Amino acid sequence: MNAKWLIPHCLAGLTVGAVAKDEGSIEGTVQLPPPAVERALNQRYGANIEAPLTPSNPPAAVVYLEGNFTANAKTTSGAVAQMSQKNMLFAPDLIAVRTGGAVEFPNLDDTYHNVFSYSKAKRFDLGRYRKNEKPGTVVFDKPGVVTVHCEIHDRMRGTVLVLETPYFQKTDSTGHYRLDHLPLGHFTLKAWINEANVREHTVELKSGARLQLDFPAK
Template sequence: MLACAGASAATIEGQVTLSLDGKPLRPEEAAEAVVYFRPSTPVAAPPARRPVDMTTLRKQFSPRILPVTVGSEVRFPNQDPILHNAFSTSKENSFDIGLYGQGEGKAQRFDKPGYVRVYCNVHHSMVGHILVLDTPFFVRPDAQGRFRLKDLPAGKGDLVVWLDRATPWHAQLVAGKDGPVEVKLELAQKKVPPHMNKFGKPYGRSSDGGY
């Protein structure tokens, strides 16, 4: 049975701080993280009513990290005057929209919860991250690293803080009863992880494939 989100009233708030090699980073760098709460009693997570954009701009995916609910569509507009590609070999949500030029781009629907790492088959350094969530309760920290999840169903659940370069932070807590949460993440992974192209082969010597 799915709980009714309309009966929600609880709040979870806290602070996310980042460090690299043991040294603290600027608070605003935590704003890329995704904080989500999964209640012990599942709550319906409707898909977005319209496609959510992950734009290609200056040979980067923007936003670099994108949270969506299951069943949502993500569109890949191209604002660069060059060709791009977006693909993923993620087990449950693999896709390939092919080469595309400047314009609105194609959309891809994500029907399975999980993490989708997105690459461009033309540009090796391009990487994006899509979190397909089975909960409607998610938020990003502000420029000070603070977050506030509101209108939650009171009771137990799992709180997760996710950032691509850190090990995900997990805690089981009681929404509406536990106090402010302090989350510390150490960045230990590369911003562009080693990867092959969509054919499972190394990228060519030219990082842009001629585009």
């Protein structure tokens, strides 16, 4: 085998291993609140469908890492998130995006919806639109909590959590989360359940660290 070919390829393999060691990961479980009870749908205007009892989305949380990150921090993928209107609910009713991220609000119901928000972090009103109509994409350019409503069905409510950090994940329905490829250093790990319920841990991520951190109920 040609020695000139062998040496650079061996060095490349060592470099990949070194990069992997200069990262950390955190995994754990957030103790979530119990599911909300079913509620009667209140329609502001008459519609061509009956107003059913609407089951809520299962509880979930967003876990994210806060701190001062280097210029080499993970970048946003550029993918557009979605919060649909389905069965008279926002589905999902909680999403997280990085500052500058975009969200679409497709209507999957056989009736009109009108998605809007008056939150300080983002004010918008998409107007009324039907199932086969595509409203504009909303760009969330400021960090904060954006509460989303339907002007026609006033019991519908969703939340867009706009974060400055690139390191975040929504839990599954059991509260489990896992964050990989994290930078090294001292940070704050937070679990956002709602505006009145945000839990946190101070963490130190060292080379190759694999931390287990749970968030019990307050």
